[in-house]
Amino acid sequence: MRKTLLLFLTLSGLSSLSSCISREYHYVRQKMPWTEAQSHCRETFTDLATIDNQEDNDRLLTAMQAQRAKSDKKAWIGLYDDMSRWQWSLGNEDYDNVTEFNYWQPGEPNFAAAKENCTVMDAEGFWSDVPCDEEHGAVCYYDRGPAKYILVTAKMTWQQAQSYCEASYTDLASVRNVTEHYNISTLLSDETDRAWIGLHRKPFAYWSDDSTSTFTDWEEKQPDNFIPDILQCVLVDTTVAKWYDARCDKPNPFICETVTFPPSTTEPPRTTAAASGSPAAGSRHKTTFKLKIRSEADMSDPAVQRQVLQQLHAKLEKHGLPDFKLRWVQTDGQTFHKEQKREKQGG
Incomplete structure (x- = not known):
């Protein structure tokens, strides 16, 4: 049976707004496998570190040099490769x-x-x-x-x-x-x-925050994974900020991020989706919209939600918005809500 559901989506455009997004990086010396580090970052900050450009990578290096222990050689960032x-x-x-x-x-x-x-x-x-x-x-x-x-x-x-x-x-x-x-x-x-x-497949295509990778800074001959594993993750050299692929189950220090956005002149209601287009540099414009979907799939399944996001991402890229982020937001503890039937008014 087909179900009609309302989707609540946050779209953050980056093509002309990357300079407006504030990323504060936090070096965590405690060693954890990548998935545990991800959980810690999401509970304490925003997520594992995302690096969108060279400027981000330079600021990450500055944060590592100021906060790392001298014995720490490499640390997890949010980039990973799901080989399935x-x-x-x-x-x-x-x-x-x-x-x-x-x-x-x-x-x-x-x-x-x-x-x-x-x-x-x-x-x-x-x-x-x-x-x-x-x-x-x-x-x-x-x-x-x-x-x-x-x-x-x-x-x-x-x-x-x-x-x-x-x-x-x-x-x-x-x-x-x-x-x-x-x-x-x-x-x-x-x-x-x-x-x-x-x-x-595109290797190392996604960050922990579900955004797609548009920038990399691999060390020479990296990535070099020769052992098939269902998940590969990325370490950054704490002295030069070059990247290496590694098994995700190895404990390492890690870098979290706190992400903030500048105030918007057009602030949308909390229960709808905020979309950022391509405003003039130095400003941020949001528009409000709702999406409706008909599907026989179980829309509470994270895999289905991920597929819908990726298809939306492909459509937006096709229509000239090449650099942005999509994520689901929840209202009342849910991402998707069944549409309530409206009673017909009497003639």
């Missing part, structure tokens, strides 16, 4: 390789050298993760043609294959169930070797 999170090119649809249909070759995905982030399918139907700059044929999807799946034998990188499929057909093919898998695998042969499908 993938995405289909078609519709930017989220994919969880742990819970959803898959046909991975045994031992795959293995994220070799932290560089294998795109997917090929072979003549037996098995999937493998490979570097996105390798060259293979591709399987395109065409939503208007009698043949829904088209095999392209020309060798291309994954990005080139995506662009070709979008320009000539609809997009690279998605493989979400047994039927789609069968229809695509019948196109492939031993001569074809392997072909791109639409499954891919």
Whole structure:
């Protein structure tokens, strides 16, 4: 049964407002695994540290040098890599390789050298993760043609294959169930070797506060994870502020942040969503809106809420707002609320 729910959303635009956002960094010397550090930061401050630009990174270094113990070499920040999170090119649809249909070759995905982030399918139907700059044929999807799946034998990188499929057909093919898998695998042969499908991932794409990563400052040859793990997190060198990937379960000091925004001239009601567009530099403008969604999904499921956020994010980027943050806010202890039916007024 479809449910109609009201969504309450906070959007914080950063493209012209990053200088207006105040981040105060707090170095915590107590050593904790990344998830425990995250909980501590959220309880005591705002969250684990997010770093949006070089200025943030410089201020983080200043805070570390003033507060760290001399023996502390590295500390957690909020950037992480959930290796179960993938995405289909078609519709930017989220994919969880742990819970959803898959046909991975045994031992795959293995994220070799932290560089294998795109997917090929072979003549037996098995999937493998490979570097996105390798060259293979591709399987395109065409939503208007009698043949829904088209095999392209020309060798291309994954990005080139995506662009070709979008320009000539609809997009690279998605493989979400047994039927789609069968229809695509019948196109492939031993001569074809392997072909791109639409499954891919962006490593280290999210911060602890659910914002997307737009800035990095990796140490040379980082990230270099050679051991597949479901979650990888990021340490910052406390002396030079360069970044390293590491297993999240290792205890380390960490950096929290307190985030504040300047006063708004147009303050929205607390029970609605605040949206920040692209005002003139040095000002912050908010508009108020409500969203309504019809869905059969369980909207109280955090995974569903995350997927809705990411789809909204993709839409806003497509319409020219490339740098912003989205998060859900709660009213009455809930993010989503069933819409109350209105009684018809008598004629």
